[in-house]
Each structure stands twice: as C-alpha cells, then as structure tokens.
Amino acid sequence: MREVAEELGIRPNIGRLLVTDWAPTETEGDKILFLFDGGTLTPAQLNAIHLDPTELRAYAFYDIPEIHTHTIPRLAHRLTQAQIAHHTNIPRYLEHGNPVK
Template sequence: MTDDRATTFARARAAAGVLFFNDHDHIMLVDPSYKDYRDVPGGYVERGETPRQAAEREVAEELGIHPEIGRLLVADWAPNEAEGDKVLFLFDGGALTTDQLNAIRLDPSELVGYQFHDIAQIHNLTIPRLARRLVHAHAAHRNGSTRYLEHGNAPERGS
C-alpha cells in the first residue's frame, strides 16, 4: 500500500556547521573558494551521518583540525529557492587554542582563508540569512540556549 500524501512531504537536505571563537569572543568566518560570500566551516550531511558527525568531518576536511564539537546552538529551517528545503544545524566549537589555530591547514580546494570577526560587524561580512543565523548562534553560545529558527529568524509566538 502506498501513501499518496508522501509526494507532498518535505525532502529537506541537511547541512551542519561549527561556530568557532577566539579569546576576544569573535567568530570565525571562512572564505570558500567556491562561494562569493564568507561562511562558517561545515557542509552537507552525507547518507548515514548525523549532523554532528558531518560537522566534525567538514572541520577536519576544511581546516585540518579535530577539535571537540560542542552542543547544538541553532537549528534553522531555511528552504532555498534554488536548492529546495534545507535544515541547517550550527554547533558550538568553543574557543580554539593557540595550538589548534597553529595546526589549521586549509584545504585549498575548499577554502582560501579565514578570519575572526566581531559579531557586531557580521551583517557587513556575509549574506543576510547567514548573518541572522550567526547572531542567534552567538547569543545561544553566550546564554547556554539552543534556538529554533526559520530563515534565520526566531518564529513569532503564536505563529
């Protein structure tokens, strides 16, 4: 027996990233070689992977380091007209140590650079939907919460 309703179900792709900090509470943004905007380390979840495993794998591939990945900061339902339904997970990478920073080896096929930035400047540094997500993730990191978002925004109560 088949369920004809299944054709209306969302088939979201999942992606996972990590928000890293420095000693000044600035956040890491990477410069992907294949995008025209700054992003965080991360990428799509592969079959059989959990979002946390994907985040760990992507950090290892892109930055060449294996830091402990902390708790979930944000889950964002963020469909994209060009890419379809997406759910994006952003994990807390904490503050990277000097040794971890010195160990970073960028994969040149993925990244051309990285820098730490003050969260107050984030809207000038990346695309709006990511900037909104990062502001919420930074706040969640500071107050110990996890946030559910839609398109980078907290849903209004009652909606």
C-alpha cells in the same frame, strides 16, 4: 566535526547545538542547517589550520557586531542567533535565519 576536519584540517571538540535553521531554497529544496559550539581554539589548533583550497580561500575571526559587513545577511542572522543561544544556554530554532515567533 567531519566538516571542520575536512575544511580546516583540525579536530577541535565540538560542543552543544546552538541553532537549528530551516532554510529551503528553490534551487536546493528543503534543508536544515545546524550550528554547534566550536569552543575556543588553542594556539596549537590555530597553527595547525590548513585550508582545503577547493573549499576555502581564507579564514578570519570577527566579533558578532562586525559580522554583517563580512557575510551574507542570512548567515549573519544565524551567527547572531548562535551567540544568543551560547549566552542563554537555550538553543534557537530559526527559519531562513530568523527566529520563529
């Protein structure tokens, strides 16, 4: 909730955990990323969005089938898995954006 408020200037209700992704990098070391269900924004929330110019230049909404053309593969995989978790009600554990088998 803090990150949404900081970067978008709004405080929507944040729902359940959808994805946990272990995503270490050589430059940043080990890190675990979490994706939560942000729900559906109301018209008032959409109108109140104010971007932190040091963090973001713009925002847009895309359907999941389009996401691979708008972001890096690792994030696109993570978002695709979040949609699966949302529909199945089962949180997903990933490593580098990919499901662990």
